[in-house]
Amino acid sequence: MKISSLTLTNFRNYESLKVDFSDKINVFIGKNAQGKTNLLESIFYCCIGKSFKSIKDKDLIRFGCEEGYINLKAERKYRELKIEVKLSKSHKKTILINSLPIRRIGELIGEINVVFFSPNELKLVRESPDERRKFMDIDISQTNKRYFYNLSRYEKILANRNKLLKTSDNLEYVKETIDIWDRALVQTAQKIAFERKKFIEEIMPYTEKAQTYLSGGKEKIELNYACGCGVKLDEKFEENMDKLLKKNIEKDFKLGYTTIGVHRDDIDIFLNDVEVKNFGSQGQQRTVALSLKLAELESMFNRTGEYPILMLDDVFSELDAERQARLLKFVDRTQTFITCTDDKKITGKVFEIASGKIIKQN
Ligand SMILES: Nc1ncnc2c1ncn2[C@@H]1O[C@H](COP(=O)(O)OP(=O)(O)O)[C@@H](O)[C@H]1O
Numbered sequence: 001m002k003i004s005s006l007t008l009t010n011f012r013n014y015e016s017l018k019v020d021f022s023d024k025i026n027v028f029i030g031k032n033a034q035g036k037t038n039l040l041e042s043i044f045y046c047c048i049g050k051s052f053k054s055i056k057d058k059d060l061i062r063f064g065c066e067e068g069y070i071n072l073k074a075e076r077k078y079r080e081l082k083i084e085v086k087l088s089k090s091h092k093k094t095i096l097i098n099s100l101p102i103r104r105i106g107e108l109i110g111e112i113n114v115v116f117f118s119p120n121e122l123k124l125v126r127e128s129p130d131e132r133r134k135f136m137d138i139d140i141s142q143t144n145k146r147y148f149y150n151l152s153r154y155e156k157i158l159a160n161r162n163k164l165l166k167t168s169d170n171l172e173y174v175k176e177t178i179d180i181w182d183r184a185l186v187q188t189a190q191k192i193a194f195e196r197k198k199f200i201e202e203i204m205p206y207t208e209k210a211q212t213y214l215s216g217g218k219e220k221i222e223l224n225y226a227c228g229c230g231v232k233l234d235e236k237f238e239e240n241m242d243k244l245l246k247k248n249i250e251k252d253f254k255l256g257y258t259t260i261g262v263h264r265d266d267i268d269i270f271l272n273d274v275e276v277k278n279f280g281s282q283g284q285q286r287t288v289a290l291s292l293k294l295a296e297l298e299s300m301f302n303r304t305g306e307y308p309i310l311m312l313d314d315v316f317s318e319l320d321a322e323r324q325a326r327l328l329k330f331v332d333r334t335q336t337f338i339t340c341t342d343d344k345k346i347t348g349k350v351f352e353i354a355s356g357k358i359i360k361q362n
């Protein structure tokens, strides 16, 4: 998978940009607040259909403008792709694949696979389970559309169930009517939980390999899928989860929301038998987060036969020289986009960025 060119019109601080990329390493250098991350964001948007920042689509349109536009050309193994995003302040956005508008984001996801890493990704090992669920969801969805649709289905069912719990003041009524949601919830939860478990098992050896490689020593890493459904992942999953939902109905009724389900999932991460979230050093946490991302690369290759594109936003400055060198060697196989504030002597196509313009390139 390769991105060959990108055109931006009134996107963030870019009034107009046209750029051709290298198949290997692309480096964006420049001072702070010049537009390096914005550039990555526009590419990411074409892959996932939303930003890696939690923002509104309209925020992507250049200040003072009504419309913004991204046009990205890419090559996959056997075909070429053109992805266009039309953003408007007054209309819904439109996304086109090879000039045909799509009806839902699910049609876009998986066209170009991407792995994104920034210092913010430390949250992945350090903060709430939310980040780790997002990690699983973005990854799995990119190679499994059914998973993506199941996720949105699950969210809708959960919202309906919660609405019933929250708005009704009659427990007996809730008990009588909730079964319709419970049945749908356990079916979808089962599909999501089994995919997540499979994913964790798949990335585990890759994570360990990357961790060992980056740290230059043998470190034992363990990932454990902690399912929030409270039941074993076996053939009785749906039946058992349903029972548990019924058992907890009074509690859920009191709280006004559902306490059991895949929306409560987490990944426990251990390094040399110690939980990284609470006991790992900052350096260890950073390496683990990066290892997880590199594991994504390998496992996506394993699933699709093509390497996804890799984006490393501002992470170089945070690694020591040896890790930088190791990382560069590791990413040799995949098209990579790197941003940094000074010339780190990375061999690749270097673009210098200032105030939303490319002022120099080699
Ligand atoms: N919608 C927008 N319109 C115009 N400028 C924007 C918009 N959104 C962000 N910016 C500007 O983009 C700059 C930040 O760009 P960014 O890519 O994050 O910088 P960096 O080079 O540090 O990665 C800031 O100056 C900000 O004001």
Ligand SMILES: [Mg+2]
Pocket (backbone or CB within 6 Å): 036, 037, 038, 313, 314, 339
């Ligand atoms: Mg930045």
